[in-house]
Amino acid sequence: MKKNIIKILSGILVLGTMSTNAFAATDVVQSYKTTLPNLSTEINLVDKERASVTVLCSSNLNVEGGIIASKKIIVTSDVTRKDTGKSYKVDYISAKAKYYNNSGVFTGSSIDEQEYASHAGTLYDTTSSTSKGTAYGAHVYKSSGMNTVTHETKKAL
Structure with missing residues (x-):
């Protein structure tokens, strides 16, 4: 019985190692979720001139407006x-x-x-006097020579 369990666990370990190696060969998406309104990630990449470059992907979520009035949710992504x-x-x-x-x-x-830009930004107006709730920002960065980076930012209103 113990030998069978050891064989099964060894097989799972080998399959897990094989799937990890197969995953590493594909385009990896780096996801970061946070309850903070701002998030930054450093990425090392090779640019079109084949030079090594470190870039900073910065994701921001800001809210403007009063306590009673509607609120404006401002989301920006910068590299x-x-x-x-x-x-x-x-x-x-x-x-x-x-x-x-x-x-x-x-x-x-x-x-x-x-496309082929360093900044994206949008504004959403809650258009409601009862503007309590939660704002989320979804940020995506893609480029050849780097893994796709996704950030999610969050802020309670």
Whole structure:
């Protein structure tokens, strides 16, 4: 009985190792979820001139508006070079604002998608005087030479 269990566990271990190696050969999506309104990730990549570059993918979610009035949810995604602080264009970048009311019901969203750009940004107006709820930001960064990076930011209103 013990030998059978050892054989089964060994087989699972071998299959797990094989699937990990197969996964590493594909395009990996790096996902980061946070309850914070701001998130940054450093990515090392090889640019089109074959130079090694470190870029910073910065995701931000801000809320403007009063306590009683509607609120504006502002979501931005930016890419900059770490060494110079200057903007760095990637193949695809997006910023999406999503709003859920106080009951957890999805009430709307807005999105900005850009190709070969370093910035994307969008604004969603809650258009409601009862603007308590939760704002989410969805940020995507894609470029050849780097893994796809997705961030999710969150802020209670």
